[in-house]
Each structure stands twice: as structure tokens, then as C-alpha cells.
Amino acid sequence: MQRRDSLRYLIHFVGDIHQPFHTVADGNGENGLKVLVKFGGLIKSPPKNPEDNLHAVWDSTLIRQTTYAWGSYVDRLEGDWLLRHPEASQTLDPVAWTLETHKLAQDMAACIDNGATLDNSYYDKALPVVDEQLGRAGLRLAAVLNRWLSSAPACTLP
Numbered sequence: 001m002q003r004r005d006s007l008r009y010l011i012h013f014v015g016d017i018h019q020p021f022h023t024v025a026d027g028n029g030e031n032g033l034k035v036l037v038k039f040g041g042l043i044k045s046p047p048k049n050p051e052d053n054l055h056a057v058w059d060s061t062l063i064r065q066t067t068y069a070w071g072s073y074v075d076r077l078e079g080d081w082l083l084r085h086p087e088a089s090q091t092l093d094p095v096a097w098t099l100e101t102h103k104l105a106q107d108m109a110a111c112i113d114n115g116a117t118l119d120n121s122y123y124d125k126a127l128p129v130v131d132e133q134l135g136r137a138g139l140r141l142a143a144v145l146n147r148w149l150s151s152a153p154a155c156t157l158p
Contacts, residue, residue: 014144017097018137020105020129021055030054030109035116039123041065054109057118062130065123073134081135089139092147097140104129 016022021030033054040046043065052061067073091097108126112118 010144010148011141014094014141015137017094018101018133018140019058020101020108020133021058023098023102024105024109026109027054030058030105031056032114033109033112034114035112035118037061037065037118039065039118039120041120041123041127042067054112058108058126058130062123062126063134066127066130074138077131077135077138081131082139085132085135086139088136089143092140092143097136101133104133 024030027033031053035052035054035057037047037050037052037057041062047061047065063070063073067076108129
């Protein structure tokens with residue numbers, strides 16, 4: 001039970017560290033920064049509920065406006081980003097990951113005021129960052145799990 005819970009927390013925390021607005025306190029992680037989403041992304045039609053906050057846009061809207069399903073996003077990363085960035089898992093330092101992600105949060109929130117409209121130009125700027133962060137998170141999680149499992153004690157049967 002404890003090992004399973006530890007694994008769940010590890011997966012969750014590695015993912016969270018790579019979501020830019022999980023690394024800032026500004027506006028409670030930008031949950032308080034209201035925006036109007038007008039980009040269609042690769043889906044081409046804007047979301048049904050365009051009123052959101054910047055944090056939620058980064059949690060899900062950018063991904064939903066890129067592919068119809070999470071599995072499709074994984075396929076997209078495996079076919080492009082992951083092949084070009086094997087170095088992403090070389091640093092297994094969560095502090096370095098957090099600082100790197102925090103800088104991205106500052107860049108992606110710069111000049112966005114409360115009530116701002118996020119259009120296709122914002123989407124075009126954000127999408128490579130989303131790809132990079134999801135790819136890094138996946139490669140780094142795999143590296144952490146490989147290290148953890150290689151040092152885990154062997155199971156013995158009664």
C-alpha cells in the first residue's frame with residue numbers, strides 16, 4: 001500500500017513540476033488571471049466555454065485544442081518531440097526542473113492582463129512549450145522510475 005501510494009505521488013509531482021503555472025504563486029498559480037480563449041488550435045474551432053483562467057488553459061485547454069484524445073497527444077510527441085530530445089532525461093534534479101519550468105511560466109504569463117483574449121498567436125507560442133514540457137515530464141518520469149525500480153528490493157514469495 002505504501003509503495004503504491006509513493007508511486008502515485010511521484011508520478012503526480014513529476015507531472016506537476018512540468019506544468020508552468022504550478023511553479024508560481026502569482027495570482028495563485030494564475031488561477032486568478034481570467035482570460036478569454038479564442039484560439040482554435042489544431043482542432044480549428046474555439047472551445048465551447050471560452051471563459052477560463054490561465055492556469056486551466058495550461059492544465060487542459062491547450063492540449064484539448066491540439067488533439068481529440070490524450071493518447072493522440074502521446075502519439076504526437078512520440079512521432080516528433082521525443083525523438084529529437086533524448087537529452088531531456090539526463091538531469092534528474094527536481095529543483096533544476098522547477099526553476100526551468102518557473103522561467104517558462106514567467107515568459108508565458110508576461111503581458112497577459114486580467115480579461116485578456118488568447119488568440120491563435122498565443123496558441124502558436126504556447127504549443128511548442130506544452131510539447132516540450134509534456135515530453136520532458138515523460139522522459140524524466142521514466143528515468144526516475146528506472147532508477148527507483150533498479151534499486152528496489154526484490155520481491156520474495158512466501
